[in-house]
Amino acid sequence: MRDESAPASEAGAEEPVPARTGPGRWQRSRARVERVALELFDRHGVEAVTVEQICAAAGIGPATFYRHFGTKDGVLFAYRPLFLEAIRTAVSRAPAGTASDQVEAALLDFAEYLEAHADELAMRDRIVAANPVLLPRTLLVQREWEAELTRALAAARGVPDTDPTVWWNAALGLVVIRAAFRRWRGEAAATLRGCVRESLAEARATIATRAAPGTTPAHPDPATPPALEDERAREGHDGDG
Template sequence: MSWRIVGAVTRWEPNARGRLEQAALELFGEHGYEQTTVDDIARRAGLTKRTFFRHFADKREVLFGGADEFKQLFVDGLTGAPASAAPLEAIAVTLEAVADAFHDRRELARRRQRVIMANAELQERELVKLAGVAAALAAALRERGVAEPAASISAETAVAVFRNAFERWVAAADRRELPELIGESLDALRGVTAGRR
């Protein structure tokens, strides 16, 4: 199927996983998630269905290959916050750091988000990934000495704030940048919990 015919240095075309991700994003964008079969993706990548499932646990996972790095952004951001910072300050620092990583990827984020928002199964998976981020954040907060249930509540809130800002960031309407939107969401949180009407 995908051998190099001449001057072969390897038996297979390299980066099978990346080709699958690329093919999947294209096909999902062209025909939608449900209308695309795993066979379609594998064929476009020059592979077979069986090989797809060797690289991804299921059809959805092909869109979430970066989830671990994403989670790590949060954990590293929190680790990088000054030990003296109170939880909410540390979270603010963390979210700024995460936002940095997205600075030049707004268009990519939009394409991916459009695919996800068009399908309930994919939104389900996204929620799981965000829950994983929250769990990792909670563990990192406990590491900083924050007790339960404050650590878990803070972590969930942090993710909620980020997601809220992120969704507005990828929405075509808003031209503001992610850090500003995060600041706005954080202010809204502070306002609400301060008892402001």
């Protein structure tokens, strides 16, 4: 039976459905195929690698690939739901306190998760750097991180996700993660947790020098850190995008 989600020319023989293989085996199979695909992309470039080559290297049929990932780009960004879940988990573990304190604790927890996937992250970085067409999709994924952090923080504090303190701290969190990543990549002996601490301290110091004493931001646009405003301008989004 042909997998209807795949193009007719690429659909392969019937593969075992997830319910019969069990969730553990299904997840392991997905992770293995993802790793094989990333290694091929890293070695040969995304455009040069075909779905057939991924399937041959992973020892699966095309139908299985399409059930796992849908498209070739899908395998490259298959980490998205896992990372979003890691953000939710990090916020849920953060001790009670101010929104700023909760974001700091969540970022440090999330940094541990990312550091555990350092090799895979480095591989994805190389793939995106070699294929600039993927950069807009990568930036959208980072916006998803910010939105998920906003929702999780709002839920933890029992306030709407439009609360200024919540979205302000979530936006700051994304800027900090981006800055920490750059520092982490450039300092071989550094830990990502340490880079998050340093970047957060620098961000807070920078904001303190720009903010008028005693004022509280009332809308995402004026509250957005300059680095994030510049990034959004390059993306072609406004402050509410």
